[in-house]
Amino acid sequence: MTALIFDCDGVLGDTERYGHLPAFNATFERFGLPLRWTEDDYAEKLRIGGGKERMASLFADPDVVRAAGVPDDDAARADLLATWHRDKTARFTALVADGAIPARPGVARIITAALDAGWTVAVASTSAEPSVRAVLEHAVGPRTADRIPLFAGDVVPAKKPDPAVYLLAVERLGLDPADTLVVEDSRNGLLAATRAGLPCLVTVNGYTRQEAFDEAVLVVSELGDPDRPPIEVLANRGAARPGHHLTLDDLRACMSSPSTGGAR
Numbered sequence: 001m002t003a004l005i006f007d008c009d010g011v012l013g014d015t016e017r018y019g020h021l022p023a024f025n026a027t028f029e030r031f032g033l034p035l036r037w038t039e040d041d042y043a044e045k046l047r048i049g050g051g052k053e054r055m056a057s058l059f060a061d062p063d064v065v066r067a068a069g070v071p072d073d074d075a076a077r078a079d080l081l082a083t084w085h086r087d088k089t090a091r092f093t094a095l096v097a098d099g100a101i102p103a104r105p106g107v108a109r110i111i112t113a114a115l116d117a118g119w120t121v122a123v124a125s126t127s128a129e130p131s132v133r134a135v136l137e138h139a140v141g142p143r144t145a146d147r148i149p150l151f152a153g154d155v156v157p158a159k160k161p162d163p164a165v166y167l168l169a170v171e172r173l174g175l176d177p178a179d180t181l182v183v184e185d186s187r188n189g190l191l192a193a194t195r196a197g198l199p200c201l202v203t204v205n206g207y208t209r210q211e212a213f214d215e216a217v218l219v220v221s222e223l224g225d226p227d228r229p230p231i232e233v234l235a236n237r238g239a240a241r242p243g244h245h246l247t248l249d250d251l252r253a254c255m256s257s258p259s260t261g262g263a264r
Contacts, residue, residue: 006183026088149173218254
């Protein structure tokens with residue numbers, strides 16, 4: 001069974017800059033928190049896997065703790081964090097519904113072609129499940145999205161770069177790692193995939209382009225579409241020979257390439 005597993009943020013849509021960052025800042029304003037993340041601030045926060053975990057990092061800031069009246073009790077802190085994160089998720093999904101977050105090139109084309117070819121397509125993300133579903137539906141349409149299983153949010157206890165979410169997807173879907181390709185955009189995601197023994201294709205974005213992707217089989221600027229400029233191939237360690245845009249043949253060639261990151 002041939003399979004593709006997509007990350008969500010930065011892969012299905014350009015969500016970080018146009019969705020998550022403004023949603024975080026709007027939530028900070030709503031709750032009177034004395035901070036606003038700049039794009040540079042957020043680039044640093046993206047090293048932390050998971051939106052809830054990024055928010056939890058605020059508890060290390062004494063100014064935030066004082067302004068928000070953050071309690072010392074761990075359970076109360078967890079409740080407060082959950083409240084903040086629900087607000088942020090609602091704001092993010094509203095941005096998706098309003099069309100504020102563009103889908104990344106080639107995603108709808110590749111996913112539709114893969115499903116039509118009988119491939120299994122799934123999404124594995126450490127973002128909240130409602131956010132992931134909203135982005136997927138916007139990228140490919142509700143009817144196609146209904147055919148794609150999601151593994152998201154707190155479905156596993158450890159976030160990327162831990163491989164847990166990919167191991168779960170492989171187990172639940174009965175996939176053969178040798179016939180499965182992960183599509184990621186960040187080093188954390190790449191490490192999660194390769195530590196699960198899965199080959200990984202990376203489509204970089206503005207936040208991740210300078211990260212190290214030594215373990216990736218193929219690194220490209222985007223998946224591409226026929227009506228867009230040609231893709232840029234940043235690294236190619238496999239058998240694929242991409243042209244103007246990636247095709248299913250290119251993705252299949254990535255699966256046949258030796259994994260450089262995980263053991264099988």
